[in-house]
Amino acid sequence: MTLLRIDARAYLGTEMHYTVTADSLHVVDRSWYQDDTTSTRTYARKLTAKERDWLLASFDQLYLSSIQDKYEPASISSLHELSYHVVLYKGKFLRVTDIYKQWVKFFDTFVQRFNRLVPTPYQIYYTAEYFE
Incomplete structure (x- = not known):
């Protein structure tokens, strides 16, 4: 069974x-x-086996050693x-x-699918603008 955890961070706040x-x-x-405040917001939802398999398919098709x-x-201009x-x-x-300012196909496929399952505020920001 495939399980996944992603931590997204930016220097100033995210x-x-x-x-x-x-x-x-x-x-x-x-x-x-x-306004220099912080709060914790959470979102959770159940997944059917079919949704889960569809969501994680891009990872299931990989050998771990290929990652x-x-x-x-x-060249990295800023780590912020x-x-x-x-x-x-x-x-x-x-x-x-770790993924930083680089397009990675298996991750991109996962993100596109993940973002269809969650409300906008909880989506993963991994779009064309991220790579500019």
Whole structure:
């Protein structure tokens, strides 16, 4: 069984945690806001087996060994942008990768599907603008 956790962070304020389990998905938003306040917002929903399989299909089609430790551009101008820490469990095996300003097909496919299942405030920001 594949399980997934994604932590999205940016230097000044964004902190989102996404978890996909055997039968549910959870989002925790612990972001700082412009008025220097923070709050925790959460979203959770049950997943059917069919939804879960569809959502995680891009990870299920990979060998863990094919996932790189990091995906990032050759030159990094700033580390203040949003980055993604991805922890993937397949059975008893684990793979961790960090994604920063780089298009990664399996992650992009997952994000597009994930964003269809959650309300806008809880979506993962991994769009064409992110790579500019």
